Amino acid sequence: MTMKVTPWEVSGHIDYDKLIQQFGTRHITPELLKRFEKAADELHFMLRRKIFFSHRDLEWLLDKYEKGERFVLYTGRGPSGDTHIGHIVPWIFCKWLQDRFDCEMYFQLTDDEKFLHDDKLSDEQTHRFAYENALDVIALGFKPGKTFLFTDFDYSKTLYRIATKIAKLTTFSTTKAVFGFENSTNIGMIFFPAMQAAPCFLPTELKGCNIPVLIPAAIDQDPYWRITRDVADKLGYYKPAAIHNRFLPGLQGPESKMSASVPDSAIFTTDEPKAARNKIMRAFSGGAGTLAEHKKHGGNPQVDTAYQYLYNIFEPDDAKMKDIHDAYKSGAMTSGEIKEILAKKAERFLKEHQEKRERARKSLDKFLLKD
């Protein structure tokens, strides 16, 4: 299956090196990692494991930081349904960045985009999803007073004005080339890239002085930053820096997709822990056909869902991860056993997350930017 990576569709076997080439981004080199480690005083496992594998202008950002210029984080979520585990990968990384660099985070919930893009969703629905998704962000422990969430509908007085400046410098031709828009694309979607670009310049607009911005997000969002970076100079803003993560596969295996409309495709943050366990137990496995074969030939961690979920999110300890890897690969650990490790961790995570998520309802207002 041919690889396709756009903000609205990710399919096929993903060749991340090819993506870096196609998108014109940069590898995160060992030297850059060392520099990052020095600045942060430690290295997050998502960096060590190259889950964040690509960037734009990270050197520039560290230059600024080393000269004493604070940067802010910007990321977001398209609220088309419940949050799943794949969504929170960059958010967990953002939380670490906020803690290590003591930075502000701006978080955009694109209720407008999801309404404009999906014929089946009403604006009331995406707007409601936006505030449900916001609870997942807050539940991860971001700092109040330094973390600002907004939905496009409720913050559009501020965002629209910034977006018009970006839009004025962006032609339909450009959006055709960058996003594959067609003559049959609706004019809301055509304008939307300017709305997603706007928060890159929001901190600067709010504070009245140029502030470096770092965007941690999955690589499919990069086309937006290309447009944003093109206009930044002309508008007198810094170009936003970006750091890109890989996609977490769906529960049906390496090329499967997590989808809100297919409950078994993903673990959602609102799943009953018991239900999540059952999904994990049914997930695609890298084990051999029978137990005897598995004991003899071993499993394939690269395609095993449980292994991938542990590696990408639930087991930050490299030594433990290596033990699991070796045991599973040798056949000493069965598919059932590796799933059991993940299921326990996922159950515990969900139980705690859901408690924090409910508590977040009370503190939500403290995090919101609204017009």
Added chain:
Amino acid sequence: MTMKVTPWEVSGHIDYDKLIQQFGTRHITPELLKRFEKAADELHFMLRRKIFFSHRDLEWLLDKYEKGERFVLYTGRGPSGDTHIGHIVPWIFCKWLQDRFDCEMYFQLTDDEKFLHDDKLSDEQTHRFAYENALDVIALGFKPGKTFLFTDFDYSKTLYRIATKIAKLTTFSTTKAVFGFENSTNIGMIFFPAMQAAPCFLPTELKGCNIPVLIPAAIDQDPYWRITRDVADKLGYYKPAAIHNRFLPGLQGPESKMSASVPDSAIFTTDEPKAARNKIMRAFSGGAGTLAEHKKHGGNPQVDTAYQYLYNIFEPDDAKMKDIHDAYKSGAMTSGEIKEILAKKAERFLKEHQEKRERARKSLDKFLLKD
């Protein structure tokens, strides 16, 4: 010169019958005029003189009115500079409609559009012009509490959400066909038709029940209502009705254009009365070459600027207008004399308007919708 009529360019000799055909609007028939007169209890001179000459769904609007359904007015202004006399033609008509039908008026100031359209204008400039232009609207005597002015930038939280509903149903192809947009058009302009359509549905959104809307505006704005009417049904809104006026010529004659960048092309509401008089005295005249020739052959009211300005705006009395017409056409009245009549009226208008305009600064807030 070929006729061209778009919201951003009006040029050539305007054939209004051809425009009705091209745009697919309707003539205002004598029967419809009678019905209008009955409902309003009088007929405004702009209707009697066919300055408002075309419409969409005016019969439907009167049906609704006769059944007891109140309608509201919607019109606006693109704030690219000072207001001139041509702009206020439909506003004067709106004031009469508000008085006769006791209706609310919604007035949009498209600071976003003028910024997006004109490379030389900043958003701060168009935003400032918007509030200056608003003073001209208020100075005409609209009722506080029934008249609501808003700039797109300052009301975009409300407008953007309505606009996304319209945009979702409007493709780039449609805007290409209707507005002549091209691949090189910026994505802000491409989205903008949804922002100009939004106020058609604003009264219904604010009140929660379907309210008929009548849009009095120059015929060049009709493309917007075509798009709006196309989506109205699908969104469950009434289609807006429209009534279209002709263009007032510039001071340089029938095919000349009023332009903020050419001071002598128009009388601006902020002109010193004396300066306006001087412009009128220099304006294009329909008189014969010499006084003797004029006395012999008479003047041509159809191309005479002073006559046209009296006819379109400054002399509502038909009997007086007929006297001026006959005297000028016969040669009994000179070009200097007809200009003198206009100059006196324009000076008086400007003096009074400018006093009201300054008083309007204090009451501006009472008229504004802001998010």
